[in-house]
Structures are given as C-alpha cells and as structure tokens.
Amino acid sequence: MLILESLSVGQYGFIGNVFSFGLAVMASTTLFLWLMKSSVAPAYQMAITISGLVTAIAAYHYLQIMLSWDSAVVVTSGQVVPTGEGFNRAYRYVDWLLTVPLLLIELILVMKLSGSETMSKSVKLGGAAALMIILGYPGEVSESMETRTIFWVLSMIPFLYIVKELVVGLKSSIANQPDSVKGLINKAAWLVVLSWAFYPIVYLLPLLGVTGGNAIVMVEAGYTIADIVAKAVFGILIFTIAVRKSKADAQMQNA
C-alpha cells in the first residue's frame, strides 16, 4: 500500500503544491463559467451552471484534501513523520460520486435534446457513473489485492457501458447538431472517454507493485491532472459549444 513514511520532504511538499494547484484551477474555472453564464442563450445556461457546479464541488474537495494532507504529517528534522490522523483518500470518492454523473449531464444538456431524451439519457448515464464510483470504493480502501482486483473488474462494467453509450449511443444525436459544433461535441465525448480511462490505470498501480514515495507522487499528481482535464478543460469545452450553439440558434431564427 501507499505509505506516507516513504515520502521525502521534497515529495511531500510537491504533492501539497499539486493539491493547491488543483484547488486554484477548479475555483477559477467555476468563477469564469458563472460570470460568463449570461453570454449564452437561456437554453444552455443550465449546462453552464452545472459545469461550474462540478468545478465548485471539486474545488471544495481539493481544499479538504489539502487540509487533510497538511494534518496527516509533520516534518521533523528533515523527515516526514505521520501524525496518525491519516490522509483521507475518501474525499476523492465523495467528489466523484457527485461530479461524475453531473459531468455526463452537462454534455447531455448542452446538446439540447428533447425533454424525454434528456431525462432518459441523464438517468441511464448518471446512474451508471454513480454505480461505477460506488463499486470502485471498496477496492480502493481494501488492503487485499484480491478485493482490489474484484472491485476494479466490477467497476469497469458500468465504465465500459458509459464508453459504449458515448461513442455509439450519441452518434445519431450528434449527427443532428449544427455543423459548427459537431466536431466539438465529438471531441467532448472523447475527452470524457480518454480522461476517464486514466483513473482505472492509477487504481491498478498498487497491484503492479509500484510502491514508495514515487508511487504516491504518481497517484496524487495523476488523479489531479486527470481531474483538471475531465472537469475544468471539459467545462470550458462545454462553454465553447454553448456559445457556438447560441449563435447557430440565433441565425436559424433570423433566417
């Protein structure tokens, strides 16, 4: 398992800075999205509000992660000494349980499908996303490598279902989008698939025998970069789509 004692003082400080970076990126993306919300047509404002909500929830959890990281360790005579409070890894899961379903709902909302299609796709994809996180958690906190493997496999089932839905299931809906955003929506769907694929790899690192301070740096920096791509970069992409669709809708009305 990942043991805090194996960190050098430099590595401990580096990870703390990574968390602070994550907090700053998430909070500033939130403010950007909410301040710019009124520049898109009313039909897309809920997508932008929820994009900002996702990064706001992530900002809160990066703050909690940073505080937990601070109090888990004291640096004494050049050594990293755990205080016994432990580093609360669960904050990431609490975050994902809320934000991962909302990320898929963002994408569905910005497409402006019919009311019933929006509802059914949100329930199916959002539900699968929540199930994926819930199934991942018991493996993440278990000391047993067998348990970790079993829950990794279980969690991959809803993950692969989401990938299938994004790549195949949305095809006809994407075909009906205005030309100016078809490419961007396709990119947003692939951004989800590729950035999310990173998480099951990080999850497996302890199984692959990666240990020590470098492993903790890889896991924490890796999850943070993946979070930034999946939430902040994705949110800006959703905003760009909403701006272009607002223009396309206005042109349609004037024609």
Next chain:
Amino acid sequence: MLILESLSVGQYGFIGNVFSFGLAVMASTTLFLWLMKSSVAPAYQMAITISGLVTAIAAYHYLQIMLSWDSAVVVTSGQVVPTGEGFNRAYRYVDWLLTVPLLLIELILVMKLSGSETMSKSVKLGGAAALMIILGYPGEVSESMETRTIFWVLSMIPFLYIVKELVVGLKSSIANQPDSVKGLINKAAWLVVLSWAFYPIVYLLPLLGVTGGNAIVMVEAGYTIADIVAKAVFGILIFTIAVRKSKADAQMQNA
C-alpha cells in the same frame, strides 16, 4: 445511549465523510437554485429563493456538525478517544427548527394559491412543523427512556396533522394546478411525508436497544440521507415544478 468510544477508526472516518458529503450536496444545491432562479417566472422566484435558503441553512449546519465531529475525538494509536468536548447533536435541531417550516412554505409558494390561502396554510403548516421540532428536542437530549417516549408521542401529534394536511388538505388545491405539474406536486407532497417519516424511526433507535458503533453510523448516515432527500432532492423537484408552471402560465397568456 450512543457512545463515541464504541466507534472503530473506520466508522469514525466514514461518518466524517458522510457529513462532508452532506455539506457538499447542500451547498451545491443552493448554488444551483440561486443561479437558476432567473429562469423561472417572477411568481415562482420566491419559492426558488426559499428552496435555496433551506439548503444554505443546512450547509451551514453540516459544516458545524463536521467541525464538532472533528473536535469531539482524537485518533490515537488506532483508537477513537473522546476529547471530552462532546459531539453537538443540537445543531440538527437548530437546523430543523428553521428549515422544516420553510420546506412546507416552498411547497405552498410554488402552488401559487391566493394570497390569503398562502398565508393561512403557511402559518398552520409552518407552525405545526416548528412545534414538532420543539417537542422532539427534550426527548432527544434526555438520558431517560421514559422522557424520550413521552416527547416522541407529543412530537408525533403535529407530525400527523401535517401529514393529514398534505395528503387530504391540499387535494382540492392540487386539482386546480395545470396538468403538466399535478403529478409532480403530488410527488413533492409524498416526498415530504415519506422522507419525514424516517426521522421518528431514527429517534426511536435507542429505545429499541440499538447501540454501539453501528448504531451511530446508522443514525448519522440515516439522518443525512433523509436530510438530502427532504431538502436537496425536494428543492430540485420544486424547481422543476416552477419551470413547468412558468411555461404553462406563458402558454395561457399567449392563448
């Protein structure tokens, strides 16, 4: 009674994560409701403002509960050791005293009844809700099982009155609502009845001899889930009703 020493370190941490989850859900629901307020017709904006107020008050109290939980215990060599500060259970009651009457007022406001009906129903239902919380409190903090039982019974009287008012008293008002929201308002009334029914059950757990760490997990996770359903899920339902009624009103005006 529920004794903190009986918690394992894992259970203590789990409950802390549940409180943090509650805070994140309440705060993000508040932001969603207030940011989306302008997308409903002016007649429904007070209902949305109050829905957000309820989750904002709850977010504040979950923060206080989380901080009290943190300072009630230290984890020393793998053991949960109370600091003597105690875990402040009263925050839940202070929260309910404010939010429970407001929840009923949300429902009344979104129905857009006549001014006098809105006032009389708000006073009757809001007053009964406040009385229910006040009568519950002496039993909650008492060590005596007799006192607990007496105040449980007293508190159930206004509760049953509210249930009767929601199920029978609102029937004619619901019948006058637009078709697009009749079902949803009925659902909202039942969501109140069912989610609120959970609280008197949790209240009785110590009387039923449920003790130990598992009992604390059940009580705190149970109250938190009930709060999320009764406040956040209910608030989103009120928002959906307000959006549909805004559309129905606009169609009426254009017809």
